[in-house]
Amino acid sequence: MKHILQELEARRERARAGGGEARIEAQHKRGKLTARERLNLLLDQNSFEEFDMFVQHRNTDFGADKNIIPGDGVVTGWGTINGRMVYVYAKDFTVFGGSLSETHAQKICKIQDMAMQNGAPVIGLLDAGGARIQEGVASLAGYGEVFKRNVLASGVVPQVSVIMGPCAGGDVYSPAMTDFIFMVRDTSYMFITGPEVVKTVTQEDVTPEDLGGARVHTAKSAVADGAYDNDVVAIEEIRRLYDFLPLNNREKPPHWPTTDDPQRAEMSLDTLVPENPNKPYDMKELILKVADESDFFEIGEAFARNMITGFGRLEGSTVGFVANQPMVLAGVLDSDASRKAARFVRFCDCFNIPIVTFVDVPGFLPGVAQEHGGIIKHGAKLLFAFTEATCPKVTVITRKAYGGAYDVMASKHMRADVNYAWPSAQIAVMGAKGAVEIIFRNERGNADAIAERTREYEDRFLNPFVAASRGYIDDVIRPHSTRWRIARSLRMLRNKQVPHIWKKHDNIPL
Ligand code: HXC
Numbered sequence: 001m002k003h004i005l006q007e008l009e010a011r012r013e014r015a016r017a018g019g020g021e022a023r024i025e026a027q028h029k030r031g032k033l034t035a036r037e038r039l040n041l042l043l044d045q046n047s048f049e050e051f052d053m054f055v056q057h058r059n060t061d062f063g064a065d066k067n068i069i070p071g072d073g074v075v076t077g078w079g080t081i082n083g084r085m086v087y088v089y090a091k092d093f094t095v096f097g098g099s100l101s102e103t104h105a106q107k108i109c110k111i112q113d114m115a116m117q118n119g120a121p122v123i124g125l126l127d128a129g130g131a132r133i134q135e136g137v138a139s140l141a142g143y144g145e146v147f148k149r150n151v152l153a154s155g156v157v158p159q160v161s162v163i164m165g166p167c168a169g170g171d172v173y174s175p176a177m178t179d180f181i182f183m184v185r186d187t188s189y190m191f192i193t194g195p196e197v198v199k200t201v202t203q204e205d206v207t208p209e210d211l212g213g214a215r216v217h218t219a220k221s222a223v224a225d226g227a228y229d230n231d232v233v234a235i236e237e238i239r240r241l242y243d244f245l246p247l248n249n250r251e252k253p254p255h256w257p258t259t260d261d262p263q264r265a266e267m268s269l270d271t272l273v274p275e276n277p278n279k280p281y282d283m284k285e286l287i288l289k290v291a292d293e294s295d296f297f298e299i300g301e302a303f304a305r306n307m308i309t310g311f312g313r314l315e316g317s318t319v320g321f322v323a324n325q326p327m328v329l330a331g332v333l334d335s336d337a338s339r340k341a342a343r344f345v346r347f348c349d350c351f352n353i354p355i356v357t358f359v360d361v362p363g364f365l366p367g368v369a370q371e372h373g374g375i376i377k378h379g380a381k382l383l384f385a386f387t388e389a390t391c392p393k394v395t396v397i398t399r400k401a402y403g404g405a406y407d408v409m410a411s412k413h414m415r416a417d418v419n420y421a422w423p424s425a426q427i428a429v430m431g432a433k434g435a436v437e438i439i440f441r442n443e444r445g446n447a448d449a450i451a452e453r454t455r456e457y458e459d460r461f462l463n464p465f466v467a468a469s470r471g472y473i474d475d476v477i478r479p480h481s482t483r484w485r486i487a488r489s490l491r492m493l494r495n496k497q498v499p500h501i502w503k504k505h506d507n508i509p510l
Helices: 002-016 020-027 034-043 061-066 102-118 137-153 171-178 194-203 206-212 215-218 232-244 267-269 283-290 335-350 368-372 375-388 403-408 432-439 447-461 464-471 481-491
Strands: 049-051 072-080 084-091 122-126 159-163 166-168 180-184 190-192 226-228 295-300 305-314 317-324 357-363 393-402 416-423 424-430
Touching: 020 393, 034 072, 034 084, 034 122, 034 232, 049 102, 049 226, 049 267, 049 283, 072 102, 072 180, 084 102, 102 122, 102 137, 122 171, 159 171, 166 171, 171 190, 180 206, 180 215, 180 232, 190 206, 194 206, 194 393, 206 215, 226 232, 232 295, 267 283, 267 481, 283 357, 305 335, 305 481, 317 335, 335 357, 335 375, 357 403, 368 375, 375 403, 393 403, 393 481, 424 447, 432 447
Parallel strands: 084 122, 122 159, 159 180, 166 190, 180 226, 317 357, 357 393, 393 416, 393 424
Antiparallel strands: 049 072, 072 084, 295 305, 305 317
């Protein structure tokens, strides 16, 4: 027996050694942790149960049979984060560059299947060069199986990808189908094909950073939802995010004890909106003052900053915040902001996370670039997402809600449950200046008349009471009571159920 136990330990040691000392050292020299070190940080102490550490590839081409490393380049299993179950896989770059073979894929598929069946999220830590080139179509088939499960799991359990090294091919396509992607600055890249292939095909000279670094993907392409300075910070932040996420689509959002009084009044909110309607203010201040303990996990911070999306809590339970940001482009809705918010709204709805929407929007951004860029379709995404969402929805208009953007931003007409406005709200087709110029075009030369008309328009429309008189706004509330009013509404909506008209699925404008 002793001999067998020693054999077992020796085999485990062999698997834990991955690609060997030299490659582990190279990994560390690049400022990266190994797959196992990452999992150690991600999961609660002693909670990791590893599967398939003895799995090895079956390829014999190109001398592959002479190079077999147990575990085959990916560490898989399950554990807990702050006591809540999670399935994990971590690509081991020290083993064949973390590339995916047929058996490597089977390991990932196993935990994806378990996650769907047993109702817990999947977190993938990626640091890998895509399909194992020596395996040909077997590895492509392996990716196909992983992709298929990414799609089947979508909306069943949350899926999170963390890009922690140079990721190519299938190692970016699988993450692309998960709910959130995070990157590590300076050490992680995402591309379909790397700079060398780009040079050959398009003759473009580009560095990995400029092709697919964290800056590009968080601020430009919006492929990634956030980036962190190193592996340790990234993993700490993923643990923080995890505390906001429901385990699956049948569970309520998690609840954490809080000492923050839901009735906490924030008197400073009464003066948040400036007298001058064209003066910006920071909508994040409102979110931070409303959320429990000012704890806010922002999603997509560097992209379309005129829209804020992220998770917070009220009375200890997760809510998704969606808010126009008057500090950036006056909070206007453009294509990027619409896409960003639509995706976030859909995530919240998949997992029954209530959505709290703060509105201060001067309308859709006009212009050739926006029209040619498809703002009609992109804006429709947000309209569609808010409308199809059946999770509890509470909306607060703080200032402007103009034109189509009023409708889009979780208005009553888009099936929001409770719609509040602050006394400073202005709900109208457009601002006074633009409106008067159109309606009273024939008085254009007469400055006094125009001033009078503008005042008339402002008195009549630039307030919340016309909308409130029609029941589109349920109540006009004092800003300092916003936290409590939302919390009470969400209590009231706790058991919300919406009957569905049968359909296979909808056809959101993609
Ligand atoms: C087999 C691979 C590999 C791969 C890397 N390695 N990628 N082995 N298959 N795809 C191995 C290397 O041979 C090397 O082995 C070790 O991993 C480290 O790789 P390096 O190149 O030394 O590291 P680095 O310079 O950091 O470059 C990392 C990299 C580069 C950018 C990922 O290795 C690279 O470009 N790899 C190929 C990427 C690619 O084209 N993949 C196929 C995509 S197609 P040793 O023994 O020297 O340590 C795909 C199909 C699915 O994925 C697509 C679905 C849409």
